Amino acid sequence: MQKIYNQKFKETLYEEQLPNGLHVVIWYKKDYVSSNALIAVPYGSLDYRQLTSEGVYEVPCGTAHFLEHKLFEDPQKDVMAAFSAMGANVNAFTSYNETVYYFNTSKEDITEPLNLLLNFVQTLNITDESIEKEKGIIIQELLMYKQMPDIRLFNETFSAIYHDFPLKYDIGGSVESVTSITRTDLMECYRRNYHPANMYLVVVSAQDPQILMSVIKDNQSTKEFSTFEPIKRFQYQEPNTCVTLSGKFNMDVNTNKACLAFKLPIIIESSSERVLTEWGLRFLLEAYFTGMNAEYQDWLDNEIITDYFGYDIDLSKDYAILMFYNECNDITKFRTMITKQLEKMKKELIDEALITQLKRRYYGQAVRMFNSINDIGVTYIRDLFNHLDLFSSIEVINQVDTSVINKACDRIDLSNSTLVELTNDDKEENI
Amino acid sequence: MERISLTKNVNLNIQSIDKFKDVTLELRFLNKLSGESATKRAVLALIMQDRSTLYQTKALMNKAIDDLYGASLSIRGYGYGQAEVLRLSLKTINEVYVNESLLEKQFAFAHELIFNPLFNEKVFKEAKLALHNELLRLQDDPREYATKLALEAAGNEQALAISAAGNIDDLKSLKLADVIAEYESILANDLISINVIGGVDKEKIIELCEKYLNFCARNGEYSSYYAIKTELDRHQEISKTIEQSNLIMVYNTNIMITDELYWPLKLGTIILGQLPISLLFIEVREKRSLCYYISANLLSFDGAMLISTGADYENIAQITSVTLEQIHRVTLHDYPLELFEAAKKMIINSLNSTKDSVSSILNFDYQNQLLNKEDTTLSIEHLIQKITIEEISMAFSKLEINMTFVLKKKGITNAENI
Numbered sequence: 001m002q003k004i005y006n007q008k009f010k011e012t013l014y015e016e017q018l019p020n021g022l023h024v025v026i027w028y029k030k031d032y033v034s035s036n037a038l039i040a041v042p043y044g045s046l047d048y049r050q051l052t053s054e055g056v057y058e059v060p061c062g063t064a065h066f067l068e069h070k071l072f073e074d075p076q077k078d079v080m081a082a083f084s085a086m087g088a089n090v091n092a093f094t095s096y097n098e099t100v101y102y103f104n105t106s107k108e109d110i111t112e113p114l115n116l117l118l119n120f121v122q123t124l125n126i127t128d129e130s131i132e133k134e135k136g137i138i139i140q141e142l143l144m145y146k147q148m149p150d151i152r153l154f155n156e157t158f159s160a161i162y163h164d165f166p167l168k169y170d171i172g173g174s175v176e177s178v179t180s181i182t183r184t185d186l187m188e189c190y191r192r193n194y195h196p197a198n199m200y201l202v203v204v205s206a207q208d209p210q211i212l213m214s215v216i217k218d219n220q221s222t223k224e225f226s227t228f229e230p231i232k233r234f235q236y237q238e239p240n241t242c243v244t245l246s247g248k249f250n251m252d253v254n255t256n257k258a259c260l261a262f263k264l265p266i267i268i269e270s271s272s273e274r275v276l277t278e279w280g281l282r283f284l285l286e287a288y289f290t291g292m293n294a295e296y297q298d299w300l301d302n303e304i305i306t307d308y309f310g311y312d313i314d315l316s317k318d319y320a321i322l323m324f325y326n327e328c329n330d331i332t333k334f335r336t337m338i339t340k341q342l343e344k345m346k347k348e349l350i351d352e353a354l355i356t357q358l359k360r361r362y363y364g365q366a367v368r369m370f371n372s373i374n375d376i377g378v379t380y381i382r383d384l385f386n387h388l389d390l391f392s393s394i395e396v397i398n399q400v401d402t403s404v405i406n407k408a409c410d411r412i413d414l415s416n417s418t419l420v421e422l423t424n425d426d427k428e429e430n431i
Numbered sequence: 432m433e434r435i436s437l438t439k440n441v442n443l444n445i446q447s448i449d450k451f452k453d454v455t456l457e458l459r460f461l462n463k464l465s466g467e468s469a470t471k472r473a474v475l476a477l478i479m480q481d482r483s484t485l486y487q488t489k490a491l492m493n494k495a496i497d498d499l500y501g502a503s504l505s506i507r508g509y510g511y512g513q514a515e516v517l518r519l520s521l522k523t524i525n526e527v528y529v530n531e532s533l534l535e536k537q538f539a540f541a542h543e544l545i546f547n548p549l550f551n552e553k554v555f556k557e558a559k560l561a562l563h564n565e566l567l568r569l570q571d572d573p574r575e576y577a578t579k580l581a582l583e584a585a586g587n588e589q590a591l592a593i594s595a596a597g598n599i600d601d602l603k604s605l606k607l608a609d610v611i612a613e614y615e616s617i618l619a620n621d622l623i624s625i626n627v628i629g630g631v632d633k634e635k636i637i638e639l640c641e642k643y644l645n646f647c648a649r650n651g652e653y654s655s656y657y658a659i660k661t662e663l664d665r666h667q668e669i670s671k672t673i674e675q676s677n678l679i680m681v682y683n684t685n686i687m688i689t690d691e692l693y694w695p696l697k698l699g700t701i702i703l704g705q706l707p708i709s710l711l712f713i714e715v716r717e718k719r720s721l722c723y724y725i726s727a728n729l730l731s732f733d734g735a736m737l738i739s740t741g742a743d744y745e746n747i748a749q750i751t752s753v754t755l756e757q758i759h760r761v762t763l764h765d766y767p768l769e770l771f772e773a774a775k776k777m778i779i780n781s782l783n784s785t786k787d788s789v790s791s792i793l794n795f796d797y798q799n800q801l802l803n804k805e806d807t808t809l810s811i812e813h814l815i816q817k818i819t820i821e822e823i824s825m826a827f828s829k830l831e832i833n834m835t836f837v838l839k840k841k842g843i844t845n846a847e848n849i
Contacts, residue, residue: 010527034787085773087777090707143674149572255568296489301553306564357498361500364500364523368453368524373787
């Protein structure tokens with residue numbers, strides 16, 4: 001196993017890829033009492049349609065999330081109870097790009113829960129009856145998220161942007177898609193994606209890394225897996241334009257909200273170029289659309305924005321979006337302000353002093369991330385799935401300068417946008 | 432943490448530890464909780480966090496924070512039973528990662544925020560509007576809204592009913608002069624706890640406190656914990672256009688946080704509804720597929736327990752009835768021994784994990800300060816190991832249902848049997 005020590009952040013980790021393909025990372029946190037271990041599979045809600053050597057393989061939306069729920073099922077033993085009996089908290093989550101299973105414990109020796117994590121994720125044993133029962137639970141989960149205004153606003157915005165790309169669907173799917181999921185769908189998805197060669201195990205612990213690695217190797221050596229057939233996310237021919245220029249939906253809320261989103265061209269050169277461009281834009285957006293800019297105060301004073309106002313930028317390998325969200329009754333003023341400001345941003349040069357200021361900010365925040373044993377694992381695998389390692393993804397911040405920012409700014413095409421409004425048409429009076 | 436009295440009722444608590452990558456400086460100002468003061472303090476927190484006399488614009492404030500490498504700054508109010516705490520937390524990266532002296536700058540910045548807030552009508556108006564928006568936003572989240580309404584109804588004009596986040600009615604009539612008066616009262620009268628965790632030297636911290644955080648001595652004693660007493664078994668339903676109904680059941684525990692039965696109650700609450708193998712999770716979610724989440728939580732300083740779930744309205748009566756059965760099961764110790772053992776392990780696991788999080792260390796220590804105790808995670812672990820099933824049963828036999836509250840989907844007729 002390869003030892004990596006980062007002098008700057010004073011962090012140590014060990015890496016090895018096992019013969020069955022499992023990528024193992026052991027992050028040594030010597031002063032910590034608790035341990036966190038996670039297994040991540042690069043299979044999220046956006047992968048409901050995939051490309052295999054046999055052609056296109058498709059399952060109902062929400063299958064990745066459904067599978068995450070069902071993996072905890074084992075007719076031989078109650079997985080949750082077994083973790084609890086060991087004094088370990090177990091949980092999982094599904095995002096657009098990955099599914100992650102993890103546990104936390106303050107036990108000194110984590111051999112038992114680590115073996116259990118590997119064993120339950122590497123086995124699927126489900127029945128038709130249990131699948132039907134799970135549907136009721138998942139539908140309640142979907143309804144819970146559907147009544148959260150912020151989540152609804154973003155989901156409705158994604159639907160207004162994308163014609164085909166599955167960001168337009170909720171991570172958990174819809175009531176209809178979840179109802180249609182079968183045992184075959186789940187078994188097949190599992191077979192195709194949950195192979196050690198497609199899995200990543202990250203353990204953050206104070207326990208001896210050599211011992212942990214031998215526990216993992218012993219566990220894996222007893223198991224047999226078929227050959228992994230490479231599988232990829234389906235490549236969509238998504239038009240450059242948005243589905244609609246504007247949209248509106250209704251909820252029982254006190255405050256109207258709006259989201260102005262720009263569908264940006266995808267950066268295809270390399271991951272490092274994409275990440276550097278995203279940082280360049282983030283520096284600019286921070287300088288032009290937050291309290292760093294004196295005009296921000298005017299927008300607040302004139303009630304064009306509230307303190308809820310913010311932006312998000314996501315330049316992924318499959319999609320690229322820039323969003324501004326706000327609480328407002330006058331969306332025309334909001335839109336005009338954003339448009340004017342973006343035009344200005346493209347014309348003007350950013351102050352060098354602001355670049356230095358932001359570098360200090362992001363460096364400090366990145367260092368502080370290493371305090372959390374839970375954040376280390378998730379940040380590590382997200383960077384890995386983005387073809388970066390965690391340390392170099394932080395070092396990228398230091399590369400940001402005026403030329404990077406200008407180049408990033410030149411790359412963004414703001415001609416495709418949509419404005420989605422959340423209003424309360426039934427509101428009788430202000431509370 | 433090592434305790435040092437700086438002056439009467441102003442205490443410094445230090446833990447010198449290298450494992451965290453930052454230095455946390457935190458101040459907690461303690462006083463009696465009331466609806467009016469909560470709103471004043473909530474506005475004050477927003478003013479203090481926004482600007483100061485030295486940093487008169489947001490841009491200057493941002494610059495000051497970024498000079499400290501993007502320090503994490505948070506100022507807000509929290510309720511601890513009958514007491515309220517205004518907490519200022521300022522976390523700055525440890526100097527060893529930047530080869531630059533930051534500790535004194537961190538204290539100087541905290542001094543500026545505490546002693547030189549920018550009070551004028553413009554800043555006040557902005558803070559008032561921001562709080563108004565925040566409170567309205569909270570009402571737009573059905574789960575949060577249901578909890579807020581349930582606690583207001585269950586609290587019956589006691590501390591449980593008061594939110595440290597403030598309230599819209601008090602906000603409407605609030606004047607800048609009221610906030611300034613509250614601020615002056617905080618500086619003169621509140622009990623102050625200054626907490627520092629990180630790779631720091633004790634003598635240096637004392638010196639910095641004397642230079643930058645010099646408060647006068649103060650009198651006063653504020654009780655925080657109590658056990659709520661109310662009318663029992665009340666029901667309330669309110670409608671909203673939502674996708675899912677929210678059920679909140681509030682119990683009076685009749686056990687204070689200092690009582691002998693407190694830890695058995697805490698363990699029983701875990702058995703009832705905090706683990707994926709807890710009775711509520713198994714019976715309501717796993718066996719009957721009636722909900723996605725269901726949990727039981729203690730409001731330890733109020734002597735209350737909260738059970739919360741989201742479900743279709745037609746299933747609320749069934750969930751209520753299954754919940755009552757599960758509480759009965761805990762009282763009758765009718766649950767697997769494995770669950771009892773697992774609950775103990777999980778609470779001990781949680782106690783041990785405290786050592787890996789600055790905020791958990793600070794909260795644990797502050798609880799000790801409020802309760803005038805010197806508990807350690809180890810002493811509590813010993814206590815937990817000794818708890819018997821019978822003690823849990825005794826604690827649960829004291830539970831009384833205070834309020835069953837439902838935020839239901841508009842257009843549905845009332846249930847008859849919940």
